[in-house]
Amino acid sequence: MSRVVVLRPEPGASETAARARQLGLEPILMPLFDVEPVEWEAPDPAGFDALLVTSANAIRCGGERLTELRTLPAHAVGEATAQAARDAGFEVATVGEGGVDELLDSLDPSMRLLHLCGEDWREPQAPRQAVTPLTVYRSKERPHVDVSAAEKAIVLMHSPRAARRFAELSSERGSTSIAAISAAAAEAAGNGWDHVAIAEQPNDHALLALAARLCNKPAPQ
Numbered sequence: 001m002s003r004v005v006v007l008r009p010e011p012g013a014s015e016t017a018a019r020a021r022q023l024g025l026e027p028i029l030m031p032l033f034d035v036e037p038v039e040w041e042a043p044d045p046a047g048f049d050a051l052l053v054t055s056a057n058a059i060r061c062g063g064e065r066l067t068e069l070r071t072l073p074a075h076a077v078g079e080a081t082a083q084a085a086r087d088a089g090f091e092v093a094t095v096g097e098g099g100v101d102e103l104l105d106s107l108d109p110s111m112r113l114l115h116l117c118g119e120d121w122r123e124p125q126a127p128r129q130a131v132t133p134l135t136v137y138r139s140k141e142r143p144h145v146d147v148s149a150a151e152k153a154i155v156l157m158h159s160p161r162a163a164r165r166f167a168e169l170s171s172e173r174g175s176t177s178i179a180a181i182s183a184a185a186a187e188a189a190g191n192g193w194d195h196v197a198i199a200e201q202p203n204d205h206a207l208l209a210l211a212a213r214l215c216n217k218p219a220p221q
Contacts, residue, residue, distance in 0.1 A: 002024065002025050002026050002215050003025075003026045003027075003028055003152070003153040003154070004020050004025045004026065004027050004028070004153065004154045004155075004156055004179070004208075004211045004215075005027075005028045005030050005147075005149070005150045005153050005154070005155040005156060006020070006027050006028065006029050006030060006031070006156055007030055007031065007032050007155065007156060007157065007158065007162045007165075007166055008031065008033075008156075008158040008159075008162065009031045009032075009033045009034055009035045009057075009139060010031060010034075010035070011060075012056070012057075012080075012158075012204075013029050013031050014029070015080070015204070016156065016158075016204055016208070017029055019204065019205070019208050020208055020211070023208055023209075023211075023212045024212070025208070025211060025212060025215060028149055028150070028153065030145060030147060030149065030150065031142065031145075032141065032142055032145055032162055032165045032166065032169075033139035033140060033141055033142060033161075033162070033165075034139070034140045034142060035057050035060070035061060035118075035137055035138070035139050035140075036061070036137065036138055036140055037061035037062070037063060037136065037137050038061075038119065038135055038136065038137060038138055040065065040134060040135060040136050041065070042065045042066075042068035042069055043114065043132075043134070045068065045069050045071050045072050045114075047112065048072055048112045048113065048114040048132070049072070049111045049112045049113065050072050050073045050074065050075055050093065050111060050112075050113055050114075051069060051072045051073070051074040051075065051085075051090070051113070051114050051115075051116060052074075052075050052100070052103075052104075052113040052114065052115040052116070052131060053074050053075070053076045053077070053081050053082075053084075053085055053115075053116050054076075054077040054081065054100050054115070054117060054121075055077075055081060055117070055118060056078075056080050056081045056083075056084035057118060057137050057139075058081075058116035058117060058118065058136050058137060059081070059084040059085050059087075059088050059090075059116070060084060060137075061136055061137035062088070062116060062136045062137075063136075066088055066089075066090075067089070069090075069114070070089050070090055072090075072114065073090070073091045073092070073093040074090040074091065074092050074093065075092075075093055075094040075096070075103060075107060075113070076092055076094070076095050076096070077096050077097075077099060077100050077103055078095070078096075078097060078203055078204075079095055079097070080204070082095040094106065094107065097201060097203055098201055098202065098203075099182070099201075099202040099203075100122075100124050101124055101125050101127075104124055104127045104128065104129060104131075105128075107129060108129075109128035109129055110129070111129045111130070112129070112130045112132070113129050113130065113131045113132070114132050114134055115131050115132060115133045115134060116134055116136050117133050117134065117135060117136070118135065118136075118137050118138060118139055119135050119137070119138035119139070120138070120139060120161055121133055121135070122160075122184075139161070141165065145169060147166060147169045147170050148172075150166075150170065150176055151172050151175050151176055152175045152176070153176065153177070154176075154177045154178070154179050154211050154214050154215065155176060155177070155178055155179070156179050156181075156207055156208075156211060157178055157179065157180040157181060157185040157186070157188075157189055158181050158185070158204075158207070159181070159185055160182075160184045160185045160187070160188035161188070162185070163178075163180065163185045163186070163188035163189040164188045164189075166189070167188070167189050167190045173192040173193050173194070174192065174193075174194055175194055176193055176194055177193060177194045177195040177196070177197075177214055178193050178195070178196040178197070179197055179199065179207055179210045179211045179214060180196065180197070180198050180199065180207075181198075181199050181202050181203070181204075181206075181207045182198065182199070182202045183198055185198075186198050195214065197210055197214060198210075
């Protein structure tokens, strides 16, 4: 088995697919959501010490109002998010590869952070900092997605929301394996799958490395 199903929206889906091909995997793009900007107003940057950016989509969808916040340094989850912030003119002070909670644990607890996030955002677990969420984009559910091609494949779960949606759409679980980016995503997928495994780190590279290992898993005797 070398087929991996990519559920994340574009342009992330194509980025994951390109990495999958480099590992000798056969990606099947099956986005469940479309990312779109929402209307938002930039607060006074003087009220914050820095930005918290957990997805490159926040930068891609932020639009011209992002210029009003460029005086603030950015703390980003993942190199792809950090590069998007740099391309938009932000100084990136920290890049965390272990997820938002690990990143926050490394920062000064007295900081006031403005979190540029999506409509369906996950609140950090017990942050020591003052974190103010600001929605700048949403992931809109695609109404009709045929997931039959996921049978006898490994499905990449990049988020709990995608895991829940795929579970709703899937009628055949016994022949499908799940590679989850986090324990929360694995839990959201539910039970009944052929195999469920969780990436060592909550990022795309670790998720694909897990998928590659699952593809090479010897068949049971």
